[in-house]
Amino acid sequence: MSTVTVPLAPIRRWIGRRQSAHRERGATAGNIYFALLFVAIVGGMVHKQLAVVFWPSAPNASGLAAASLIPVLFGLLYLALRRFGPLALSRPAASWLLPAPVSRRRLLLPSLRLAAIVAAVVGALFGLAIVGHAAPRTLGGREVALLGTGAALIGIALLLVALAAQAGGRWGDRLDAVISLLLAAGLAGLVTDASATGSVAAGGWPSATTLLPLVGTLALVVGLLFAWSVRGLARTPNERILEAAKTAGTLFDSAFGVEPSFLTDMIERRYWARRHLRSVRFPARLPVLVTQDLLLVARRRRRLLWLALAAALPVLLAAAPAALVGIAILLGTLMAATTSAGNAKTDAGNPVLLRLLGLTSRQAVLQRMWVPGVLAALWSAASLGLLSALGDLPTGPWWALGLTLGPVGAVAAIRRARVGFVRNELLPLDTPMGTVSTGPLVNAAIGPDALLLGLPALVAIAQHHPLSWTSVVVQAVVGGVGARAYLAGTTATDRVELSSR
Amino acid sequence: MVDHPAVEVEDLHVSYGSTPVLVGVALTVPAGAGVCVTGENGIGKSTLLRCVSSLQQPDSGTIRVFGAAPGATPEFWRAVVTTVEPPTWYPGLTVHEHAELVCRAHGQDPEEAGIDEALDRLGLAGHGDAIPPSLSSGQKQRLTLACALLRPSSLLILDEPEQRLDPDGRKEVAALLAQYLEDGGSLLMASHDESFAAASGAAVTTMESLLPDPS
Numbered sequence: 001m002s003t004v005t006v007p008l009a010p011i012r013r014w015i016g017r018r019q020s021a022h023r024e025r026g027a028t029a030g031n032i033y034f035a036l037l038f039v040a041i042v043g044g045m046v047h048k049q050l051a052v053v054f055w056p057s058a059p060n061a062s063g064l065a066a067a068s069l070i071p072v073l074f075g076l077l078y079l080a081l082r083r084f085g086p087l088a089l090s091r092p093a094a095s096w097l098l099p100a101p102v103s104r105r106r107l108l109l110p111s112l113r114l115a116a117i118v119a120a121v122v123g124a125l126f127g128l129a130i131v132g133h134a135a136p137r138t139l140g141g142r143e144v145a146l147l148g149t150g151a152a153l154i155g156i157a158l159l160l161v162a163l164a165a166q167a168g169g170r171w172g173d174r175l176d177a178v179i180s181l182l183l184a185a186g187l188a189g190l191v192t193d194a195s196a197t198g199s200v201a202a203g204g205w206p207s208a209t210t211l212l213p214l215v216g217t218l219a220l221v222v223g224l225l226f227a228w229s230v231r232g233l234a235r236t237p238n239e240r241i242l243e244a245a246k247t248a249g250t251l252f253d254s255a256f257g258v259e260p261s262f263l264t265d266m267i268e269r270r271y272w273a274r275r276h277l278r279s280v281r282f283p284a285r286l287p288v289l290v291t292q293d294l295l296l297v298a299r300r301r302r303r304l305l306w307l308a309l310a311a312a313l314p315v316l317l318a319a320a321p322a323a324l325v326g327i328a329i330l331l332g333t334l335m336a337a338t339t340s341a342g343n344a345k346t347d348a349g350n351p352v353l354l355r356l357l358g359l360t361s362r363q364a365v366l367q368r369m370w371v372p373g374v375l376a377a378l379w380s381a382a383s384l385g386l387l388s389a390l391g392d393l394p395t396g397p398w399w400a401l402g403l404t405l406g407p408v409g410a411v412a413a414i415r416r417a418r419v420g421f422v423r424n425e426l427l428p429l430d431t432p433m434g435t436v437s438t439g440p441l442v443n444a445a446i447g448p449d450a451l452l453l454g455l456p457a458l459v460a461i462a463q464h465h466p467l468s469w470t471s472v473v474v475q476a477v478v479g480g481v482g483a484r485a486y487l488a489g490t491t492a493t494d495r496v497e498l499s500s501r
Numbered sequence: 502m503v504d505h506p507a508v509e510v511e512d513l514h515v516s517y518g519s520t521p522v523l524v525g526v527a528l529t530v531p532a533g534a535g536v537c538v539t540g541e542n543g544i545g546k547s548t549l550l551r552c553v554s555s556l557q558q559p560d561s562g563t564i565r566v567f568g569a570a571p572g573a574t575p576e577f578w579r580a581v582v583t584t585v586e587p588p589t590w591y592p593g594l595t596v597h598e599h600a601e602l603v604c605r606a607h608g609q610d611p612e613e614a615g616i617d618e619a620l621d622r623l624g625l626a627g628h629g630d631a632i633p634p635s636l637s638s639g640q641k642q643r644l645t646l647a648c649a650l651l652r653p654s655s656l657l658i659l660d661e662p663e664q665r666l667d668p669d670g671r672k673e674v675a676a677l678l679a680q681y682l683e684d685g686g687s688l689l690m691a692s693h694d695e696s697f698a699a700a701s702g703a704a705v706t707t708m709e710s711l712l713p714d715p716s
């Protein structure tokens with residue numbers, strides 16, 4: 001067997017030349033021009049909002065909030081890197097170059113470089129935001145620059161850890177769990193901070209002379225780790241790279257077709273492919289589809305845990321206008337209900353199993369609404385109950401108002417699950433900012449639009465008056481009638497398929 | 502239902518664009534009998550089955566299933582089972598649970614329906630705890646057939662049920678179909694394997710013989 005390695009650079013150059021032969025002249029320059037123009041216009045439009053996010057006019061975070069933001073932001077970065085690879089190839093390269101006798105290290109190096117740049121930029125932005133919210137404005141430019149550099153280096157370090165986890169064994173999964181815990185702890189810290197009125201962080205920030213050696217050492221360590229990772233690049237197993245290539249390809253498909261379901265479906269498929277299940281017996285008493293939904297929820301306990309933790313998140317908005325809290329509650333209700341709407345989505349996408357089951361569409365949708373409804377009710381009851389207990393809401397039976405949001409969440413989640421693919425044939429809208437395709441916009445609104453049924457609750461929260469039982473009853477009636485109307489309007493007793501033909 | 506033939510097709514016309522696929526096709530499947538349509542690729546077997554299953558609208562012609570027009574009604578789908586279209590399996594549900602879900606939806610007791618026995622006969626006994634997407638294509642076909650045969654029905658419409666099955670699997674499926682016919686069910690299928698069709702007790706007929714006499 002010969003071990004001759006074919007040089008990769010000429011192949012890449014040849015591919016590049018062939019690809020550009022099919023492109024119009026100046027197309028690449030045009031794309032770059034439009035991308036820069038887009039960034040400039042959008043940046044010009046939202047620079048004030050960006051300033052609020054990254055560099056408010058005065059520091060406004062307490063020490064606890066700043067310390068909590070670190071695990072939250074960097075934990076998110078790490079988990080995102082793990083989700084997407086972090087080392088990926090384009091699908092054509094994965095098909096044709098991965099099995100070719102080329103240097104594995106050279107093949108993967110450009111991907112690693114790109115991932116490192118992205119991780120560094122995101123890390124630096126996160127670092128800057130934390131410094132911007134917590135550090136006194138007396139902090140000098142050199143200190144800020146050093147802190148930003150340090151954050152960028154931490155971003156790269158996280159990438160390298162994720163890279164090792166991609167190639168490594170089960171410790172990667174355990175590390176993911178630890179990072180998730182840190183993330184949860186960070187969120188808990190933020191909630192605690194929002195419920196108490198912590199004082200804005202003051203001094204105690206290190207000077208440039210302290211920071212310089214620290215950041216220098218960090219740079220040295222990250223540099224060494226990077227070199228070591230590049231050396232070991234060839235050891236990344238094929239199947240992990242193929243998996244990441246599929247992720248990258250699906251991500252591209254999702255972005256290009258404005259169809260997020262490609263990506264979410266893929267993540268879902270991978271999740272179940274890794275699980276080891278044991279068949280259970282269906283209890284005879286419950287309706288069969290309710291049992292199935294319950295089974296699905298019971299098998300994703302970690303999701304339930306996150307959902308329970310997320311019930312505390314509206315507390316973060318305690319200082320914001322009350323209407324915003326109301327909107328957050330409604331969106332959270334939808335999110336909670338969506339946790340168990342996966343089976344409805346399968347039925348809407350392909351009715352073959354529904355035909356095999358032989359239930360009417362009304363029976364099917366009614367049964368599919370139960371578990372999402374109960375989850376939505378419990379979530380909003382917990383969330384509103386917590387807000388009320390912390391004194392962020394006036395007096396009243398807020399937990400009961402939460403319970404009445406169950407049907408609202410169920411209708412919204414099931415409507416969302418039944419939406420199907422984005423209709424990209426809808427007429428595009430010409431605006432002064434450019435052309436906007438309406439298909440994705442219309443698609444994104446289907447589902448959340450049903451949250452309008454929660455308008456009485458939204459008004460009750462936004463008014464910030466003590467809550468009366470009358471408001472609770474009004475919301476219960478509106479939600480119940482809305483759910484019935486949805487069922488009557490979109491299903492039939494003489495049809496099996498969820499969509500009418 | 503007993504008075505009518507299971508399937509009656511008269512003068513069926515279907516074309517894709519300017520390409521005619523079915524021209525004046527006529528077919529009868531008597532109740533309690535099995536018919537297997539054979540013919541080369543592209544001759545319109547699947548199109549015929551799709552029309553009979555109400556999954557495709559013909560350009561013209563009449564189709565009756567147990568004396569009534571096929572439709573998307575729950576009554577139709579409680580009487581008819583088809584494997585013309587592949588299913589999308591439910592996420593996070595095992596092979597055994599899929600079978601149980603189908604039985605429960607039809608009010609059957611899973612014990613009496615004989616899920617374990619059916620999975621065993623189709624070689625899926627050791628895969629009860631697997632999720633369907635992890636099965637091989639032949640095993641998925643076996644699971645589809647197991648679900649189709651477990652639930653009560655009066656007419657089976659199967660598109661090449663022997664597809665992707667190994668010789669033992671074909672033998673087992675043919676025996677199950679013969680049993681289904683013996684128990685009073687009706688069967689309409691398309692196949693390329695005449696010995697399989699004969700073993701399942703279905704009368705073999707070619708697509709050409711369903712066309713009107715040119716004279």
